[in-house]
Amino acid sequence: MSGGPGGPGGTAGRRIAVAALAALAILLFLVSLGIGPVRLSPAAVAAALIGRGEETALVIVREIRLPRALLAVAIGGILGLCGAAMQGLLRNPLAAPSLFGAPQAAAFGAVATLSLGLADALSFALPVAGIAGAFLSVFLLIAVAGRNAGLTLLILAGLAISSLAGAATALAMNLAPNPFAALEIAFWLLGSLEDRSMRHVLMALPFILAGGAILFASRGAFRALTLGEEAAQSLGVNVARLRLLVIAGVALGVGASVAVAGTIGFIGLVAPHLVRPLVRYDPARLLVPAALAGSCLLTAADIAVRVIPSTTDIKVGVLTSLIGVPFFLYLILRERRRLGAGLAA
Template structure:
């Protein structure tokens, strides 16, 4: 008599996705309502129906709504990219910068600021950032060659990331005036301030295809947990999987960094937060990481607006202060499992 195959392990917390959706909705609503000028629910509803005052409509539709949508998109992209890279590379420290994508996108944006191209049109900065991410993808393929090993990608990514950081530092060192250097530094610290609907339409054609490519290979990531040989024996085409993963990271993260600046730690810590609440398979943390990244970045952006300071804090600074203690807590809690 044949013994039936064991059922796959059930998620540890079945309410994870509903709770993340509730948190996401709460973060989005809070982003619309909270800020230097608080908007009560009644005033928001009146503005949405066209009956509110002009000030409320301007704050809601011109300032906060684009900022909220961008925060949700960027956070979702970074969280998903971090989860995919940690699964593909089988490295708990992997995040978009490990392949040099985010740093190359940042270098492209810095070039737009350094040469004054950003002042020609608002789309120039994000377009050059996306171009930098795509160039890093091309170089990554050239450096990694035909190797299907994750180690080859990591080593090539580290080389590209280091080169991009060096280029950014060179631009700061040779900046023609202090104002240009200050503009570059402000962008590198990351922010969603003064974003408009135009930025949404610039990033959306990159982020949506990037997400689709990264969500495509969930089962391949599970197979890769057995190693390259094990995944190949299960019928996984490692070359096509790598191609889709690299394209998804380069296109999606390039589009996200292009409009938000350099924001770290989201792609690193969010998969660690949701992993203990799942069955720990790489595919099981993809959607939770996407939702968790969107919620966490939006909540961090709310904190940026509410913390009383003379100048608004940069979002990258806040995510770093939030990320380090969360990451250390989960590191101490999960180190025996890894």
């Protein structure tokens, strides 16, 4: 399961892998700027980015595609980072950012504003309500489970909160004033980066950066947690505080993501797995590559939905789930094989 000292996990090998992932993310970002109903050459994209070239290309790249591409990088990145952080905190490769209910609560916040007719799907009020929903879920979680709660209690409380948010979302759809509003909600929930503006980027980015910074600052503690909570505590890690930090960081980052893009599933679960062997399973070194892998995955998915020929737009959240679920099944099978081998040995 791991490489030798000179294997892919060595310091130099790891730097190369991270650089390659970053290069791939940049490449996909540039491709994403060129893809759409009007195809633009890389040269035209580059020219438009620095404010040169013809007027139409300039508008298409800077007003329409740049916000979309930036959101794909930022949201994919924070989803990957949140997934890696959650898996580090829970010491479980099957943990996902949605475990404590923040994305579901953010979705409910956004859907409530749509349902009440306070906003259309692309207005400013939507992300505000989404982020408020994510925060509310954190307060609820801590109120239910307590500040020093153990993981089991937090997971149970998270399950209750995500179920509640799911039910409330269903109620909001149920009570939608007209079928169009219900349809708008349903489509919004599928998750999309289409037609987002720079305003959405500016709205989400501070929260995503703050959440990412909180999680990244905790990386050393994830490594200590390899030895279990008690040993980590004895090494000077405040485990109860770490749990709250991770919950807050995930709520900030994923809450802001859901608020501007709807639900985008499975990237948080899948991205860390793709890069874990590159860092020799170290939960601390995993964070940056997982974020980069998340950026690559979401940008690639967002390119794919524009390239796949179809009469109706395929939402990017649908595509990530379609790809993500088989991968999740593969992970479970691999875990089963590993356990099976363990029993046989």
